[in-house]
Amino acid sequence: MDNIIQIKNVNKFYGTTIKKQVLFDVNIGFKKGSFNAIIGQSGSGKSTLLNIMGTLDNPSDGDVYINHQKTTAMDKNQLADLRNKTIGFIFQFHYLLPEFTVQENILMPYAISNRIASSAILEKADYLMDMMGLTTVKNNLATQLSGGQQQRTAIARALMNQPKIILADEPTGNLDSETSENVYQLLREINETFKTTFIIITHDPRIAEKTDRIVEIKDGKIHSDFIK
Amino acid sequence: MKLAFNIALRFLNSNKGQTFLIILGIAIGVSVQVFIGSLIQGLQKDLINTTIGNSPQITVLSALEDKTIGQWEGKIDTIKNSKEKITALSPTASFPGFIAFNKQTEPVLLRGFDLSKADSIYGITQSIYEGMPPTRKNDVLIGKELRDTLSLNIGDTITILTPTRKSQTMTITGFYDIKVASINQSWVITPIHTVQSLFEINNKITGIEIQVAEVFEADTIASHIDLLLGQNDLLKISNWKDQNQQLLSGLQGQSVSSIMIQVFVLIAVILGIASVLAISVLQKSRQIGILKAMGVKDFTASLIFLFQGFLLGIMGSILGIALGLLLAFSFTLFAINPDGTPVVALYINYGFVTISAIIAILSSTLAALIPAIKSSKLSPMEVIKNG
Numbered sequence: 051m052d053n054i055i056q057i058k059n060v061n062k063f064y065g066t067t068i069k070k071q072v073l074f075d076v077n078i079g080f081k082k083g084s085f086n087a088i089i090g091q092s093g094s095g096k097s098t099l100l101n102i103m104g105t106l107d108n109p110s111d112g113d114v115y116i117n118h119q120k121t122t123a124m125d126k127n128q129l130a131d132l133r134n135k136t137i138g139f140i141f142q143f144h145y146l147l148p149e150f151t152v153q154e155n156i157l158m159p160y161a162i163s164n165r166i167a168s169s170a171i172l173e174k175a176d177y178l179m180d181m182m183g184l185t186t187v188k189n190n191l192a193t194q195l196s197g198g199q200q201q202r203t204a205i206a207r208a209l210m211n212q213p214k215i216i217l218a219d220e221p222t223g224n225l226d227s228e229t230s231e232n233v234y235q236l237l238r239e240i241n242e243t244f245k246t247t248f249i250i251i252t253h254d255p256r257i258a259e260k261t262d263r264i265v266e267i268k269d270g271k272i273h274s275d276f277i278k
Numbered sequence: 279m280k281l282a283f284n285i286a287l288r289f290l291n292s293n294k295g296q297t298f299l300i301i302l303g304i305a306i307g308v309s310v311q312v313f314i315g316s317l318i319q320g321l322q323k324d325l326i327n328t329t330i331g332n333s334p335q336i337t338v339l340s341a342l343e344d345k346t347i348g349q350w351e352g353k354i355d356t357i358k359n360s361k362e363k364i365t366a367l368s369p370t371a372s373f374p375g376f377i378a379f380n381k382q383t384e385p386v387l388l389r390g391f392d393l394s395k396a397d398s399i400y401g402i403t404q405s406i407y408e409g410m411p412p413t414r415k416n417d418v419l420i421g422k423e424l425r426d427t428l429s430l431n432i433g434d435t436i437t438i439l440t441p442t443r444k445s446q447t448m449t450i451t452g453f454y455d456i457k458v459a460s461i462n463q464s465w466v467i468t469p470i471h472t473v474q475s476l477f478e479i480n481n482k483i484t485g486i487e488i489q490v491a492e493v494f495e496a497d498t499i500a501s502h503i504d505l506l507l508g509q510n511d512l513l514k515i516s517n518w519k520d521q522n523q524q525l526l527s528g529l530q531g532q533s534v535s536s537i538m539i540q541v542f543v544l545i546a547v548i549l550g551i552a553s554v555l556a557i558s559v560l561q562k563s564r565q566i567g568i569l570k571a572m573g574v575k576d577f578t579a580s581l582i583f584l585f586q587g588f589l590l591g592i593m594g595s596i597l598g599i600a601l602g603l604l605l606a607f608s609f610t611l612f613a614i615n616p617d618g619t620p621v622v623a624l625y626i627n628y629g630f631v632t633i634s635a636i637i638a639i640l641s642s643t644l645a646a647l648i649p650a651i652k653s654s655k656l657s658p659m660e661v662i663k664n665g
């Protein structure tokens with residue numbers, strides 16, 4: 051029972067006047083260091099579930115535990131701290147800060163909770179950029195990158211604070227198949243090197259096949275849960 | 279703090295056109311304040327200077343029938359030791375009389391001064407355009423207008439008649455012109471003991487004339503001096519403010535309207551900054567959402583906008599002061615009288631300029647408050663949902 055994320059009886063409603071239920075009494079846990087895929091049709095509730103696990107969204111009822119801590123009992127500042135130190139996000143759109151360079155974007159999660167970047171931290175950023183093949187564009191603004199470079203910058207940024215969990219919502223949805231194959235290769239390597247827990251929403255069956263576990267969501271419920 | 283500051287700086291830097299426009303807006307506001315403020319203050323200084331600059335602002339007179347003040351040296355010491363900022367203190371013995379020359383007679387005011395002291399009020403010695411100051415008993419100095427009326431020359435002997443029909447011949451040592459025709463026409467200036475002996479008042483005087491550093495405090499200083507001197511039945515003390523109520527209320531009206539202008543300029547500036555920064559929150563909501571998803575706290579997110587307001591205020595103030603001073607100086611260069619002197623001599627009050635800058639910086643920061651609150655309330659979900 052060493053689940054780094056545990057979802058208990060989570061329901062999610064949207065709307066105030068006309069309530070629409072998106073998640074129905076979801077119970078699921080994810081093991082530390084595992085590499086998981088969430089699949090399902092568009093509109094089935096995958097993103098909603100992921101955002102609730104990432105404390106970006108609140109469940110209407112039920113509880114979320116991260117590292118055995120009940121996040122539904124935390125205040126906004128505690129949640130911000132938890133996200134900064136424990137969770138890395140990768141979204142379909144890269145969400146880089148266009149005013150900052152590649153290096154600065156990657157260092158941002160560190161800068162949020164620390165004052166001055168030591169040389170060890172700068173080396174770590176260099177290492178991540180090297181790993182992602184970004185060294186040559188290190189000082190480019192985020193807007194001066196190709197789509198693949200942007201997404202790799204976003205991945206490097208998600209890794210900066212060495213979070214225990216990485217939540218990825220269709221991270222290669224905007225990339226061509228060759229680039230997306232490379233990105234998955236990278237994520238897998240990170241999972242093996244740092245024992246980072248990955249939960250990845252994907253449409254791509256070839257990708258899903260390479261994970262340790264495939265969870266299928268249908269109409270806001272867990273339809274199937276296949277562990278290899 | 280440092281992170282919010284850096285992000286604020288980067289946001290401003292990434293949108294140079296917009297940043298420059300806000301800075302310019304603040305700068306114009308500040309420059310109008312500096313310019314109008316300096317203009318009005320210069321105008322008031324000018325007015326006060328011409329009205330009371332060359333006259334006593336506080337006068338101690340006798341309340342007795344014979345108009346004399348005895349033991350006045352002690353009273354002068356009391357005033358000197360009053361701890362008030364006194365810039366001039368001059369005893370005088372003055373009586374009305376008549377001047378007679380060549381069968382012509384004119385009414386005059388015989389003014390006995392200790393010239394070295396009276397000069398710091400009236401600048402008599404500097405205004406002598408011919409001849410020498412009177413030093414001996416029965417030497418007199420005559421004003422320009424009176425000289426013309428009676429066609430006088432240096433060395434001429436004139437006769438001074440008192441209301442009690444005593445008469446005394448005196449010698450003209452020089453002529454003065456203190457640029458006030460009525461004074462030039464009526465004051466016959468002489469050493470103090472000339473008057474004391476002619477009017478037989480021994481060592482007494484008829485008044486103590488005072489100038490102070492803070493002219494607008496003349497009334498309170500006057501009542502303080504009154505208190506220190508005591509002797510209410512022997513002395514009466516007047517000050518320029520009591521005698522110039524109309525001028526004062528005019529000045530006050532001017533100050534109020536100047537403040538009104540400045541307040542409205544300030545409001546316009548605040549509204550401008552607030553609206554541009556409010557738009558900027560919308561523009562940057564994506565970034566704010568991302569930052570919050572990465573763990574930036576709500577307070578830090580609001581600081582980003584407060585810092586932007588603060589930085590804009592600082593830069594706008596610096597540019598505004600430069601513009602305002604430039605405007606002020608070019609005004610003194612181009613708005614000039616036929617003789618080349620400026621229409622209004624500006625008064626650059628650096629304290630006032632600093633206060634204008636501080637107010638501008640505070641209001642810019644304040645104007646950023648609403649955007650800051652918006653930024654603080656923004657949820658990362660809004661950004662992530664909308665892609």
Ligand SMILES: Nc1ncnc2c1ncn2[C@@H]1O[C@H](COP(=O)(O)OP(=O)(O)O)[C@@H](O)[C@H]1O
Nearest residue numbers: 064065072091092093094095096097098099663
């Ligand atoms: N903020 C929202 N307000 C109302 N309905 C929403 C909101 N977000 C998502 N939904 C709805 O919830 C359902 C699940 O959405 P989502 O979790 O994004 O699905 P998926 O990621 O599987 O495509 C969809 O029907 C969507 O329209």
Ligand SMILES: [Mg+2]
Nearest residue numbers: 096097098219
């Ligand atoms: Mg989705």
